[in-house]
Amino acid sequence: MRTAYKCRAYPDSEQAALLGRTFGCVRLVWNKTLAERTRRYHSDKERTAYRETDAWLTGWKRTAELAFLSEVSSVPLQQALRHQHTAFANFFAGRARHPRFKSRSGRQSAHFTRSAFRMRDGRLHLAKTSGPLTFVWSFDEVDLSGLDPTMVVVSREADGRWYATFAVDTQQPEPHPQAGREVGVDLGVKDFAVTSDGDRIVNPRHLDRKAANLARYQRRMARCQKGSANRAKAKTKVARAHRKVRNARHDFLHKTTTRLVESADLIAIEDLNVGGMVRNRSLARAISDCGWGEFRRQLEYKCGRAGRTLVLIDRWCPSSKTCSACGHLLGELKLSTRAWTCPGCRTRHDRDHNAAKNILAAGRAVARGPSAPGHACGAGVRRQGSSLPQLAVKQETPPARVGIPLL
Secondary structure (H helix, E strand, O other), rough: OOEHHHHHOOOOOOHHHHHHHHHHHHHHHHHHHHHHHHHHHHHHHHOOOOHHHHHHHHHHHHOOOOOHHHHHOHHHHHHHHHHHHHHHHHHHOOOOOOOOOOOOOEEEEEEEHHHHHHEEEEEEEOOOOOEOOOEOOOOOOOEEEOOOEEEEEEOOOOOOEEEEEEEEEEOOOOOOOOOOEEEEEEEEOEEEEEEOOOEEEEOOHHHHHHHHHHHHHHHHHHHHOOOOOOHHHHHHHHHHHHHHHHHHHHHHHHHHHHHHHHHHHHEEEEEEOHHOOOOOOOOHHHHHHHHHHHHHHOOOOOOHHHOOOEEEEEEOOOOOOOOOOOOOOOOOOOOOOOEEEEEOOOOOOHHHHHHHHHHHHHHHHHHHHOOOOOOOOOEEEEEOOOOOOOOOOOOOOOOOOOOOOOO
């Protein structure tokens, strides 16, 4: 199992200059290769193999104009070509968008494989650097002196902070003990989540709380002249404000998902089309601030590690307008209606709590097999041995269709 440890790094002036040149060379190789790939595909209708891009890089290093590419380690440049080849494979397979050009103003990173770094007594030495890279290790449960990473990623965020990420191959952890509880989760904007037990997880609205400060920094940046030093300082302050919002959101999501995984053996959620929902101008910012996609990603890998079962319910399953007591289905239920009374059994329902109950019922039906009674609107996720768990995107009764594997 692959595990990553990300920590703050503090390069000295010489290391920062060398890594800055490495970032620039990685960006140049990516953009030139992407431009050549695109031109060749549109003009000749031919795809480009990785070995061809590797030959292009070798030829560029031999020219007087791009001879400076040899001044940095060749491993990050080759890794950029491999990442771009994977990005195009995902694009042609319909799993991702077309690769885009890299900007010098965003996050910069360089990937170093084992041939470009070494770890000695917990100290990281990168290729073509004179001394070790200083970083702060904050994982007390991992012995740094025995760390054997397969890859190291050095990155610099837009706010100027440096990070070092260590990718390590670890053993599959022992599954958590049985909790004896199953839960359905209905995600929302007013409340971040409502469980089938009636628990409500309040939406912290991190972006709304920082909106005033963020708007002030953005106005200051807009008044500065482009290309000036003051604009660069103002842009750094905007990036810092975004970092605080991002870190607060991630902290909330990690605590919420960990609590759910530790307290339930089966977790059922809806397979929401977040990309389509954010096209609604009225709700786009609120939905993005919730972080539903990150919430689902964390649940997927944490359930796989803990031996829990995660069930994804079909997004078209009418969980909100189906009575969880008698199964009566309403013809229409407006989004503004937060509570309703079932015409069949006269049960009063809270909209979100009722949806969570129906999601749990559908999850139980799917987890126990197609022949089980209930709503079959999803499919189970459980790690089997060393193989990756399978994510079921959509299912209809009676067969279960399995989709793409989790990464």
